[in-house]
Amino acid sequence: MTLERHLLRQLWATFAATGLPLAPALPWPVLVAVAALYGLWYPSVFLGRLRLPRPLLWALTLGLAVLALGARGRMLDYGLGIQLLAAMLPLKLFETRTPRDLYVALFMGLFFVVAQLMAEPAPWAVAWLLLCALALLTLLVRLHDPAAGAWSHLGLTLRLAFQALPLTLVAFLLFPRLSAPLWQLGMGMRAAVSGLSAEMEPGGIGRLALSEEIAFRVRFEGQPPPPAERYWRVLVMADTDGRRWSAGPEPAPMPAGGGLLPEGPPLDYRVFLEPHRRTWLPVLDLPRQAPAGLRLTLDYQLRRPRPVLERLSYAVRSYPRYRATAITDGQRRLALLTPAGVSPRVRALAARVRGDGRDPGAAVARLLAWFRARPFVYTLAPPPLGGDPLDAFLFETRRGFCEHFATAFALVMRLAGVPTRVVTGYLGGELNPLGDYLIVRQSDAHAWVEVWLNDRGWVRVDPTASVAPERVERPPRPAPGGGEVLFAVDGGGALGRLGHRLALALDALRNQWNTWVLGYDSTRQRLFLRRLGLGFVDLWHLPLLLTLAGLPLLGGVAWWLVRAGRRPLPPEERLYRRFLARLARAGVRKAPAEGPRDFARRAARRLPGRAQAIEAFSRRYVEIRYGPGGDLEGLREALKRLRRRSP
Amino acid sequence: MTIKADISEQAQRLQNASPMSLNWRKWLRKARPGADGRARIGPRQIYILPTRYGLVFAGVVLLMVLGGLNYAANLALLLAFLLASVAVVGMLHTWRNLLGLELEAQAAPPVFAGDEAVFPVSLRETRGWRRPGLELRLEEGAGALSLTLPAGGGAEAGIRVPAPRRGRLTLPRLEVASRYPLGLVRAWSRVELPARTLVYPRPAERGRRHLEPGYRRARAGDKGRGTDDFVGLRPYRPGDPPSRLDWKALARERGLVVREFGGDREEEVWIAWENQHGDPEARLSAMCRALLEAAREGLHPGLVLPGRRIPPATGEAHRHRCLEALALYGGPRA
Numbered sequence: 001m002t003l004e005r006h007l008l009r010q011l012w013a014t015f016a017a018t019g020l021p022l023a024p025a026l027p028w029p030v031l032v033a034v035a036a037l038y039g040l041w042y043p044s045v046f047l048g049r050l051r052l053p054r055p056l057l058w059a060l061t062l063g064l065a066v067l068a069l070g071a072r073g074r075m076l077d078y079g080l081g082i083q084l085l086a087a088m089l090p091l092k093l094f095e096t097r098t099p100r101d102l103y104v105a106l107f108m109g110l111f112f113v114v115a116q117l118m119a120e121p122a123p124w125a126v127a128w129l130l131l132c133a134l135a136l137l138t139l140l141v142r143l144h145d146p147a148a149g150a151w152s153h154l155g156l157t158l159r160l161a162f163q164a165l166p167l168t169l170v171a172f173l174l175f176p177r178l179s180a181p182l183w184q185l186g187m188g189m190r191a192a193v194s195g196l197s198a199e200m201e202p203g204g205i206g207r208l209a210l211s212e213e214i215a216f217r218v219r220f221e222g223q224p225p226p227p228a229e230r231y232w233r234v235l236v237m238a239d240t241d242g243r244r245w246s247a248g249p250e251p252a253p254m255p256a257g258g259g260l261l262p263e264g265p266p267l268d269y270r271v272f273l274e275p276h277r278r279t280w281l282p283v284l285d286l287p288r289q290a291p292a293g294l295r296l297t298l299d300y301q302l303r304r305p306r307p308v309l310e311r312l313s314y315a316v317r318s319y320p321r322y323r324a325t326a327i328t329d330g331q332r333r334l335a336l337l338t339p340a341g342v343s344p345r346v347r348a349l350a351a352r353v354r355g356d357g358r359d360p361g362a363a364v365a366r367l368l369a370w371f372r373a374r375p376f377v378y379t380l381a382p383p384p385l386g387g388d389p390l391d392a393f394l395f396e397t398r399r400g401f402c403e404h405f406a407t408a409f410a411l412v413m414r415l416a417g418v419p420t421r422v423v424t425g426y427l428g429g430e431l432n433p434l435g436d437y438l439i440v441r442q443s444d445a446h447a448w449v450e451v452w453l454n455d456r457g458w459v460r461v462d463p464t465a466s467v468a469p470e471r472v473e474r475p476p477r478p479a480p481g482g483g484e485v486l487f488a489v490d491g492g493g494a495l496g497r498l499g500h501r502l503a504l505a506l507d508a509l510r511n512q513w514n515t516w517v518l519g520y521d522s523t524r525q526r527l528f529l530r531r532l533g534l535g536f537v538d539l540w541h542l543p544l545l546l547t548l549a550g551l552p553l554l555g556g557v558a559w560w561l562v563r564a565g566r567r568p569l570p571p572e573e574r575l576y577r578r579f580l581a582r583l584a585r586a587g588v589r590k591a592p593a594e595g596p597r598d599f600a601r602r603a604a605r606r607l608p609g610r611a612q613a614i615e616a617f618s619r620r621y622v623e624i625r626y627g628p629g630g631d632l633e634g635l636r637e638a639l640k641r642l643r644r645r646s647p
Numbered sequence: 648m649t650i651k652a653d654i655s656e657q658a659q660r661l662q663n664a665s666p667m668s669l670n671w672r673k674w675l676r677k678a679r680p681g682a683d684g685r686a687r688i689g690p691r692q693i694y695i696l697p698t699r700y701g702l703v704f705a706g707v708v709l710l711m712v713l714g715g716l717n718y719a720a721n722l723a724l725l726l727a728f729l730l731a732s733v734a735v736v737g738m739l740h741t742w743r744n745l746l747g748l749e750l751e752a753q754a755a756p757p758v759f760a761g762d763e764a765v766f767p768v769s770l771r772e773t774r775g776w777r778r779p780g781l782e783l784r785l786e787e788g789a790g791a792l793s794l795t796l797p798a799g800g801g802a803e804a805g806i807r808v809p810a811p812r813r814g815r816l817t818l819p820r821l822e823v824a825s826r827y828p829l830g831l832v833r834a835w836s837r838v839e840l841p842a843r844t845l846v847y848p849r850p851a852e853r854g855r856r857h858l859e860p861g862y863r864r865a866r867a868g869d870k871g872r873g874t875d876d877f878v879g880l881r882p883y884r885p886g887d888p889p890s891r892l893d894w895k896a897l898a899r900e901r902g903l904v905v906r907e908f909g910g911d912r913e914e915e916v917w918i919a920w921e922n923q924h925g926d927p928e929a930r931l932s933a934m935c936r937a938l939l940e941a942a943r944e945g946l947h948p949g950l951v952l953p954g955r956r957i958p959p960a961t962g963e964a965h966r967h968r969c970l971e972a973l974a975l976y977g978g979p980r981a
Contacts, residue, residue: 103703103830107703107707110707110711110726113726114726114727117722117723117726118714118722118723120720126722130729133729133730137829140828140830140831143830145780147779147795160733160736160740160828161733164732164733165729167735168725168729168732171728172728175724175728177719178716178717310718310719310720311719518721519721521719557736558739561740561743562746
């Protein structure tokens, strides 16, 4: 048994459609080869005009494999796998002849779809790929019912999908999720991401400021804090050589409950972090305890044991007013480290700031005032700083981005004898009124410092704020010329505002998508179950719950299939059946082969008392059923007369 | 030696099926005809198992679920669940494709042993939905018929059943199956229909014919009609053998005229059990051949079996009566 030509053509079209979303990501030699294969199939196999020798196909297979390998730099990973699949599909077309081949091709196609879905493409591509998967199933319907038209195959497949939808959703929501992966292999299926790095050099955060990518979203339990308090801590850097700052190895864990005295009400919120392949997690200034599965370090960083490769959500409680008292001798020593070769001007400044050295708080205020009094400019395009960056920034260029201000401030404070460290993270976030959550983008990246005051503990100081106070309220936007920083204002006219609102609406949708589809993990699942009032159900009972919920759904589909497919009987048939039932009760049954007239004659003979009524009903019935038509009311009347005569 | 007609068919089935399969099949439900002679496939008479492709499909979905779980790739999970759900819902569609089908079988025309009996089986769709991709076959036999029933329509199929032995042949259990719409599962239902047919003994290949001339002197002096003496001419009646036509008369344009002969009843022949040789089956075969040949030659054969005598006669009904006697010899009277 071989496959019908048009079925193969449909397979060909579906395969090509399945590859479309991937096309822009393929290296061009592979893309050209794959496109050529699809192009060759039509004349050679479908039209039969072009004969391709089998060795040529084998050579092509090999060539494509080499191409893909070469393009990927001989790395055996996810990207290579998906490229090989993309190339194998058109080759499989040439080899598809029997129903068995069709099934194999179908399974390959489904694998291709799922491999693309693993990379979490854009929502439109997801919809497209799901449609392609359904189109592949349509081929099976066509194989089993070749007589019906193409639209009826499509119709049935869509009906199948529609009827399967409730079950799919239940399975998606209730299937137990893993809280940690079973194996780690071939990671990196998602595109490279930007974000903070473990080291900070002048210009690093400035580059991030150009990225509109979303770093994370936050939903607060109550009111979100005012913009000036939205300091999202990510990394703490104490080690420096004067130019480069680094976070160093992960610090020791915070002793339980120690190191933070709340001085105000807490804020409860949940962070939905985009994957950034690092272990650090943003948290609002400052948390007291780590959520389950995460760690709080001695310098109040929140860390996860494994890199964040998937969308992660975690709930935290932070205290905007606090006394952070955790410090060790090692930390104090590190926080006072100064680079060698500090210029006399800087030393003089440090000495002035230090004063008598008894009040570090006053020293901080003096340095901030010094910054304010000088013509410092907050810019995304600072000039190069040369061999002594500290001196050059403080006394010559005086143009810089947040990290310039933070590092310069930290170094002068250290020279003045106040333990200081640099903190990188994000400042701000845009409130999406449609989704009631905060969007924090990479462009909100920021750097500030923390100083140790003996009586107050670690205190946050943002030197950028004293130079460019607007930064605290609004994210920086690079000016068109690349010079001074513009701060985003609600501007751009009515059209611009509308566009912005649309973008916010889209992001709200996207956030829902991220939360409920992409980021639906074991934590979310727990949350969902609790909301259903099923908080007591544990992971291993979920399959049972799934069965309990799934079986009635299936029963419903079966009921619907059997009921809805049934055509109602015409009214005269229904009346005739009642007529038959009545006579059967009287002891006269119609034989299967007996026509209505013969039966009426026989019944009339058997029940002479009702002979007339039987004949009358039968005559009317035959008129309606087989004749030109008759009146239904009369038939109903005749049936009633039959009943009246009955004893 | 007595041969029960129904045993022949069962013996054959025993050869085909292993004892194990006979055992478990006994427990499976089957659809049986109701009072109207039609078997209706009910919801609980339908069995469903995955096909080979269905098993591979399940494996593919399982891999997707594992990968999706491990890499927390919810979209992969979503697709895997969608595919699994579609397969399960498709199973219901397959089940529905058989549900409520009505089957009816008629008796097959008689055949000779060694041939195939063809039972006319009719399928009827009464629920109001189309039934594509139905397969109808003998439960223990190869080669299925593919059928598609339109909504409310029907179809006729001839089921070929090998008839290796003489006697009565009951239509073996049928199997109606379907893989529609996805081919991932196969639903089937076993149907028992009470149609029967007669299997005549196989005519012997060769051998001496033993025809006993049924010559008897007429007691009343009436010589009747025979082949010895020319009696006269009479007009042609349909059914007269062409050898008796008076061709000369036809040439003289006097129409179709038949020459009549009188005399012995030489056309009557007796085919007798005791004149045959060999075991009972061989005797029956030889008698069958003699009977067929005699009938073909326009003779009037009569049959003598131990305990049964069928006087000579002609005609289709007589021929059938004789063949039936041979077919059922030694078995239960039908």
